[in-house]
Amino acid sequence: MKSVFACLALALSLPVMADAPEWKLISETEDPDKITSWYVDMKSIVREDDYLRAFLRTSWSQPQFGPDQTAYQSSTYLNYFDCDRRMIAYTANTYFSAEEPGGAPVHKEPERPLEKLKFQRVVPGSAGETRLEFVCKYRSKNFMTKVLQEAPVRG
Numbered sequence: 001m002k003s004v005f006a007c008l009a010l011a012l013s014l015p016v017m018a019d020a021p022e023w024k025l026i027s028e029t030e031d032p033d034k035i036t037s038w039y040v041d042m043k044s045i046v047r048e049d050d051y052l053r054a055f056l057r058t059s060w061s062q063p064q065f066g067p068d069q070t071a072y073q074s075s076t077y078l079n080y081f082d083c084d085r086r087m088i089a090y091t092a093n094t095y096f097s098a099e100e101p102g103g104a105p106v107h108k109e110p111e112r113p114l115e116k117l118k119f120q121r122v123v124p125g126s127a128g129e130t131r132l133e134f135v136c137k138y139r140s141k142n143f144m145t146k147v148l149q150e151a152p153v154r155g
Contacts, residue, residue: 023057027130035061038127045138049114052081054135059099066095070106073099078111082119083136088128089117 021041029036037059044055056079063071072095080089092111096102122129 021055021057026056026134027127033062036127038131040131040135045135047139048080050082051114052083052135052139054079054081056131057101061099066107070095072097072106074101076101079131079135080114080117080119081132081135083132083139085119085121086129086132087119087121088132089114089119091117 022043023039024042026038026040028038039057039059041055041057044053046053055076057074057076059074061073063073065071074096076094076096077090078092080091082088091109093107093109094101094105095107097106120128122132
């Protein structure tokens, strides 16, 4: 009977593990007293319209403070990359109190529609340029096309 419960517990946890982000470190600052690390969720890189879309994460070794003085040490966010024009748009920021995102966020900004996003040109040598160059390496991959699901037609 114990093995049946163990198998059931494993089976229920598999979908959660399959959906877990696959964070890959893109870059990190060199200051050992205040480290900032940038990651991309490799499973999230997809083509959407003329852009690449990916979830990213920034983690800080020291607490950061929002406008209301709420402390946070990591942020996850959605980026859209215009690889040809070398521009990025940001949306759906979620802030967490720990370096590893998890648990209840301390602040959340909703995702905005693509047509309402403001694309910004990356600054040469910046963390934004590093993120753009990393993600845009994947733009020729066939398997990364976002499929939009349409609502079923009712008859």
